[in-house]
Amino acid sequence: MITLTVNGKVHQTEVDTNEVLIDTLRRLGYKSVKRGCETANCGLCTVLLDDKAILSCSLLSLRADGKHILTLEGVREEAKLLGGFLAEQGGEQCGYCTPGLMMNTIAMKRELVDPTDEEIAHYLMGNLCRCSGYVSQLRAIRQYLEV
Amino acid sequence: MKFVGRQFKKIDSSAITSGKPIYTDDLAAADALIVKVLRSPHAHAIIEEIDVSRAEAQPGVEIVLTHKDVPKTRFTLAGQSYPEPSPYDQLILDSKVRYVGDAVAIVAAQTETQAENALKRIKVTYKKLEPVLDFETAIDHPSIIHDEEVHFNLPQHVGGQDTKRNIMASYGFSFGEDIETTLADCDVTLERAYYMQAAAQSMMETFRSYTYLDARDRLCVITSTQVPFHIKRQLARALEMSPSKIRVIKPRIGGGFGAKQTSESEIYPAIVTLKTGKPAKIVYTRKETFSSSNSRHAMRITVRIGADRSGRIRAIDLHSLSDQGAYGHHGFTTVKLTGEKSIPLYNKLEAAKFSADVVYTNKLKAGAFRGYGATQGTFALESAINELADRLEIDPVDIRQMNIVQEGETTLAFDKLIESSKLDRCIETGAKMIGWHDKPRRRVMEDGTIRATGMAITMQGSGIANIDNATAIIKLNETGDLSLFISASDNGMGTDTVLVQLAAETLKVDPDEITLIAADTDLTPYDPGSYASSGAYVTGMAVVNACNDLKNKMTEMAAAYWNVPPAEVEQKDGAIYHKDTRLPFIDLGRILSVGPSGGTLVGTGSFGHPASPPPYMAGFADINYDPKTGLVKVVDYVGVVDCGTVINPALATVQAESGVVQGIGYALYEDVQYGPTGQLFTNNFLQYKIPTRPDIAQVRIAFEESYEPSGPYGAKSIGEVVINTSAPAIQSAIHAATGRYLYHLPMKPEAILFGEK
Numbered sequence A: 001m002i003t004l005t006v007n008g009k010v011h012q013t014e015v016d017t018n019e020v021l022i023d024t025l026r027r028l029g030y031k032s033v034k035r036g037c038e039t040a041n042c043g044l045c046t047v048l049l050d051d052k053a054i055l056s057c058s059l060l061s062l063r064a065d066g067k068h069i070l071t072l073e074g075v076r077e078e079a080k081l082l083g084g085f086l087a088e089q090g091g092e093q094c095g096y097c098t099p100g101l102m103m104n105t106i107a108m109k110r111e112l113v114d115p116t117d118e119e120i121a122h123y124l125m126g127n128l129c130r131c132s133g134y135v136s137q138l139r140a141i142r143q144y145l146e147v
Numbered sequence B: 001m002k003f004v005g006r007q008f009k010k011i012d013s014s015a016i017t018s019g020k021p022i023y024t025d026d027l028a029a030a031d032a033l034i035v036k037v038l039r040s041p042h043a044h045a046i047i048e049e050i051d052v053s054r055a056e057a058q059p060g061v062e063i064v065l066t067h068k069d070v071p072k073t074r075f076t077l078a079g080q081s082y083p084e085p086s087p088y089d090q091l092i093l094d095s096k097v098r099y100v101g102d103a104v105a106i107v108a109a110q111t112e113t114q115a116e117n118a119l120k121r122i123k124v125t126y127k128k129l130e131p132v133l134d135f136e137t138a139i140d141h142p143s144i145i146h147d148e149e150v151h152f153n154l155p156q157h158v159g160g161q162d163t164k165r166n167i168m169a170s171y172g173f174s175f176g177e178d179i180e181t182t183l184a185d186c187d188v189t190l191e192r193a194y195y196m197q198a199a200a201q202s203m204m205e206t207f208r209s210y211t212y213l214d215a216r217d218r219l220c221v222i223t224s225t226q227v228p229f230h231i232k233r234q235l236a237r238a239l240e241m242s243p244s245k246i247r248v249i250k251p252r253i254g255g256g257f258g259a260k261q262t263s264e265s266e267i268y269p270a271i272v273t274l275k276t277g278k279p280a281k282i283v284y285t286r287k288e289t290f291s292s293s294n295s296r297h298a299m300r301i302t303v304r305i306g307a308d309r310s311g312r313i314r315a316i317d318l319h320s321l322s323d324q325g326a327y328g329h330h331g332f333t334t335v336k337l338t339g340e341k342s343i344p345l346y347n348k349l350e351a352a353k354f355s356a357d358v359v360y361t362n363k364l365k366a367g368a369f370r371g372y373g374a375t376q377g378t379f380a381l382e383s384a385i386n387e388l389a390d391r392l393e394i395d396p397v398d399i400r401q402m403n404i405v406q407e408g409e410t411t412l413a414f415d416k417l418i419e420s421s422k423l424d425r426c427i428e429t430g431a432k433m434i435g436w437h438d439k440p441r442r443r444v445m446e447d448g449t450i451r452a453t454g455m456a457i458t459m460q461g462s463g464i465a466n467i468d469n470a471t472a473i474i475k476l477n478e479t480g481d482l483s484l485f486i487s488a489s490d491n492g493m494g495t496d497t498v499l500v501q502l503a504a505e506t507l508k509v510d511p512d513e514i515t516l517i518a519a520d521t522d523l524t525p526y527d528p529g530s531y532a533s534s535g536a537y538v539t540g541m542a543v544v545n546a547c548n549d550l551k552n553k554m555t556e557m558a559a560a561y562w563n564v565p566p567a568e569v570e571q572k573d574g575a576i577y578h579k580d581t582r583l584p585f586i587d588l589g590r591i592l593s594v595g596p597s598g599g600t601l602v603g604t605g606s607f608g609h610p611a612s613p614p615p616y617m618a619g620f621a622d623i624n625y626d627p628k629t630g631l632v633k634v635v636d637y638v639g640v641v642d643c644g645t646v647i648n649p650a651l652a653t654v655q656a657e658s659g660v661v662q663g664i665g666y667a668l669y670e671d672v673q674y675g676p677t678g679q680l681f682t683n684n685f686l687q688y689k690i691p692t693r694p695d696i697a698q699v700r701i702a703f704e705e706s707y708e709p710s711g712p713y714g715a716k717s718i719g720e721v722v723i724n725t726s727a728p729a730i731q732s733a734i735h736a737a738t739g740r741y742l743y744h745l746p747m748k749p750e751a752i753l754f755g756e757k
C-alpha cells in the first residue's frame, strides 16, 4: 500500500513491486498520462513529481510513495494558457504528445529564465512529436513564456 | 468569406490540451481482457507443431488461439475501397510465418503479466525455410513466399502478379512517342538508380483496439484507425461473419501517417471477444509497432532522362522496383504513384514511360506512409533533374520554370488536365524567400563549415480519381442547432475542424452551432477514410453539397410557411429571411417539430471526382555541412505550397511544417535496418531516429493559392505533398556543398564524407 497525492487528492493504493508510476496513475483515472515507448525516449509520460518533471514510465510506483504528483488534469490555469497558445498555432495536432509536452514546458518555465530557442529545444528534447514538426509548438511556447 | 481562410482553432483543442480521456485506450473498460500476440522469431518457416497446453493452464488465461482455431478465408487488411487492389494473401494466424514478427498465436488473460507469462509457455516447433531478404534478387528466388492460392481482385493482365515468382505486381505505361527513339535523339541523357529505404511512420500512439459485444451481441470495435469502414468490411470477411453484426468506431487518434490505413491490431481482440463473449483490448508496444506492423516501401528507382542542350526535357523513363515485404498491402497502388505523381510535373515531354515490379520478401510488410510512393518517386526524379541541370550548367530553378506543367494543360504522362496550378509562383516565391539568386549556392563559413542550398518540386493528388467518394449528412435539430455526420477519420491533422468551417461557411451559421459526429459505422455515412489526401477535398465537397441540400430544403420550408416564392427567401446569420421578416433556425426547428406538415430536415451530399487535382510545392533547403564530421543540419527550409484555397491557415501551415520535418528525417536519419536473418534492428526510438527538437531549426512556409474549380471553395489537398521535397532538396544541397551526388537514402555522414559503397 502506498500513498500518492495526485493533483492535491490523496490516494492509498496497492501496487505491484514492479509497477511503474504511469500505470498506477492511469489506473487511478489520470488518463492524460500517455505512453509512447518502452525505452524512456518519447517524453509522453511526463508528470511533475514534487515539482520536478519526470518520466512516469521509468519510476517504480513504490518510489513515489508519499510524494506529490501533478498531471495535466491538475494544472487547469496554466494548461488553459499554454493550451490556448498551442491551439492558436495548431501545435496540438493529434494531441498525443501534448500532455507530456505541456507538463515539461510548465516545469521549464519555472526553471529557466529567458531561454533562447536552442535552450528550449534542448530542455524539451526528450518530448518527441511526430505530427507538428516542432516549429508551431516553439511559437506557442515562446508566447507562453512571455506572459 | 467568413470562415474559410480564417483563423480557427481545432474543434477538439480544449479536450486535447486539458488531457481529456478521448483516445482508444482511455475508453476501454477496466476489466477488458488483455490480448497479446506471439511473434515469429524466424523470417520464413513452417509451424510443424504448436503446443499451448502449458499456456492455457496459466492463472488468469482466458483463451489461447493458434492457426488451428481461426477461419480459413484469406483476406487483405489494406484499407482500400472494395474491390481492393491488394491481394487476399493472409490469414488471422497461418501455419506458415513469413517475417520475423509475424503472428503465431493469440493469448488473452486478465492481466498483462499473465498474458506475457502465457506467451512464454507456448511451445512451437518450426521448420525453417530459406528467407528472401534482398528485394533485388527476390524474383525467381528458389524460396516462394506465397506458395498457397492467393486471390487477386485485379485481373492478371492489369496487375501482372505471379506469386510463384514472388511477384506481387508488375505493369507499365507508355505515353507519347517511343521512349528509346526519343532518348537516342536527345543531346544529353542521364541514367541513375536511386535507393530509398523503408521508414517507420512512428505515430506517437501505437496500434490499439478495444472490442466488446453490445446489448444485441454485435461486435463493437473502438480502434485507432484511419479507415473504419474498410475495417468493418474486412473483419466480416476475415471472421466469416455478417457485416450487420459489426460496428467500428474511431475515437480521437494519436497520429497515423498511413500506418493506420492498414488494420493491424483490430482482428486480435475481435476474435477473442467473439470466442469468449468478453471485452478485450490490445495495445501494441513500440517494439511491436516497429517490428510487426508496416513501414514505407523500400524501393530502387531507375531514372532515364533526355534533354536538349537548351534544357528542354524531352523524355523521362522511370522503373520502380518495390520491396513489399511479406504481405501485399498497398503494393500495386503505392508503386504506381512513384511515376504518376512525379513525371507529370514536367510537360514539355515528347515521350514518357513508367514501369514497376513489386516483389514479396520475408520482411515486415510495407504499407502506406504519407506521400505513398510519390515521396520515393520525387526523390529519384528530382535528384536526377538536379543532376541533369548541373550537367547542362542550367540553374535548377530555371530548368524547372522551363519545363513544368502549366495551369490549363493536359499532361502527356498519365493524361491529367490541370485545372489549377501556381507551381511557377511557388518556385519563384520560394527562391526569393531563401535568397536563391542573392548568394552563391556554396558558402564557406568562418568556422570552416559550409552552407549550401538545394531545391526540388513536387505534386500529389486530392483523393483517388474515380474511386473515392464520400457522403455527408447534416440535420437541422428541433432546437435550431445542426448535427453534421461525416466519416473523414481525422487522425490529428484537423480535418474535422476544416469540415465544420466548410459547413459554417455554406450555411452561414456560427460554427458553434454545428456538432460533428464522426466515423462510426453505425451512425455516419460511408467514407473511405483518411488517406490519399482526401479529407478536405473529397469529404469537404460532400459537406458543401450536403449543406446546400439542407439550405434548399430550409428555404423551401420557410417559403411555404410564409406562402412566398422560394426565390425571395434568403438564408444568412443562422436564420431565414424574407425581406425584413426573419425566421431563426430555432423557430424553424420548432415549427417543423409539430403537426402533420412537419418533420426533421436532413441535407445529404456526396462527392467523388474523375480527377485527383494535384497540389504542388517547391522546397528549398539551406544546409550547414561540417566537413570534419560529415554532419548535415538543415538550418533553414522554405516550403511554398499551392493547395488551392487555404481553408485554415494555421492548420495548413502546421501540415506543411510537419511534412518538411518528416521529410528531413527520411533524408538524413530514419533507416529501417535488418540483420542477416531478417531480424529488425531498429525497433525502438534509440535505434530508429526520428527528428527531435534540436535537429530542427527554421522552417518557413508560404502559400501560393490557385483556385481548384472542383474543390470546396477552391481547395485541394495538403496532407501528403508536403513530405516530398525535403530529401531531393537536401541531396542537391549536399552536392553543392561537397561535389558528391548521393543515390541512397538516408544520406548519412559516412556516405557524405567517403562516398557510398
Ligand code: FES
Residues within 6 Å of the ligand: A034, A035, A036, A037, A038, A039, A040, A041, A042, A043, A044, A045, A046, A055, A056, A057, A058
Ligand atoms: S513512455 Fe516514452 S518516455 Fe515514458
Ligand code: FES
Residues within 6 Å of the ligand: A091, A092, A093, A094, A095, A096, A097, A098, A128, A129, A130, A131, A132, B204, B254, B255, B492
Ligand atoms: S501532436 Fe501528434 S505527436 Fe505531437
